[in-house]
Amino acid sequence: MLAMNYRGPYRVRADYKPDPVIEHPGDAIVRVLRSCICGSDLHLYHGMVPDTRVGHTFGHEFIGEVVDVGRDVQTLKAGDRVLVPFNLFCGSCFFCQRELYGNCHNTNPQATAVGGIYGYSHTAGGYDGGQAEYVRVPMADVGPYPIPDDLHLDDAVLLTDALPTGYQAAEMGDIKEGDTVVVFGAGPVGIFAAKSAWLMGAGRVIVVDEVEYRLEFVKRYAQCEIVNFREVNDMAEHIKKMTDWMGADVCIDAVGGDAAGSIAQTLTGRLMKVQAGASTVLHWAINSVRKGGNVSIVGVYGPTFNAVPIGNALNKGITMRMNQASVKRHLPRLIEHIREGRLNPKEIITHRVPLEEVADAYHIFSSKLDNCIKTVLIPPSAREVQAVNASALH
């Protein structure tokens, strides 16, 4: 099959590898219909995540059609269309029993700090991901979610990660009516976090980024205020000025270790890799939030350590919450929001690229060229599907 193939930092290509097979009685094999490139994939692409092996296929945001199931699978059969949450989870362990699906203890032998994630290095379990024609989907009765007939496939693929992660980011901020919420990062997750903050009753939503086209997009799409951090003297000071010197009630980190905005952080976190990514946004979030406020983190950092002003967090009495999104617990509610027209995730998709052009797609997204917000990869085996759905495509 054709699959994205990682060759090293900033180097990927599409080439051929063997089709996946059933390896566990609970497995399914899924033929991919759509697969996205995620901001988290950029951490892998930049070589920041330990144990990212050459030959690995990335991709944890995908939907597809079941082509084969293992002998234990009861709820799915060949031909079913499913959206597959990015978390691999067993449904039975101590953590899954508590709906912490992003923290499963039975799907990643290599690290206990993170659950299994499709196509996200061996630190996240060593599973090949969905930027391919076919994927092995373990625990097929537990993870995948059948795509309702009235749900557009482009909405479905954004429900695998980006939208639930943005929504959970807002949720972990514990937003109360009228709160001022600052979202750092105007990528897909930041955009959805801003939208979700309004759903939860925010009074003001401010999104911070450095890229003008992303700020313009989020301003229009999420009806929020914007700040270009390149144009302000100091980020925390600026947020204080905007909030009657109080600070924001809630700050959300929707960036993670690839943050720009601080020379020292970029040098140590992104270039020298002595930190597990640049902690610029954590710094800004802790210093911009009001005393007693909340900081919510969904941006991805590596497993070692980061320079974070924890003393300020302590002195200010901040509550910090963070996690990988437990996608499946959000799906029913998010599908309601889409049906009611409160959320319209597919509108953020700016690029549709054949899987063969994956190298250019990564470069465009990573370097923020061509006004790219969100990229969907279409594998060759899904082209006939695309032809059928042509009326629904822009």
Next chain:
Amino acid sequence: MEAKTDTGAQHHHHHHHHDDDAGHVHAHPLQGDMAEGPRRPSREELSHIQGWGADLDRKNRPAVPMERMPARFIHPHEGKLPQQPENVEVLVSTERPGITPIFGTAQPPKGLSGMMRRVAFRWAENDLRHWLLLLAADRVNVVEGIGEDLAHGKVPNVLAEMGIKAEWEHNRAGLVKKAVLAGAVVGTAVYLMRRRER
């Protein structure tokens, strides 16, 4: 707001005697201007926001509380999870009792990078050496990857892998700048090496 205080420091040109104008004292604005609290827009002011307040009630927020039992929306496996057979080498964290019932089998460790990874897994996740050695193995693995390509008679097109086509289409000026810079660096290096040979 910068409070401009006009101290009326008038400069008479009396160079020989200094009266007591002790520099420029800036008066700060009084903190009486500090707000009682953050401004909270009214619901009317927010009525134009699409979907505003739909999840104001916490019972509509699917992840409140953080831990919830019994788990919803899943169809858990009954009884003990079957164990996936181990047909390839899988490295296992020392911070767990053994391999998981389900695991990925992509890219098993091999070659020098594989040896480094095996050594890394002697240390716990809690130990920095574990991660630093894995990162080092990743870099070694990149070189192995090029060797593997060549062994298969394939010269990796590094520029294509880095997306040069997209760079040419969407960032031509940047690409030219990088090419000129790279040319200058290489040219300087060649020049210096030649000079040394003389």
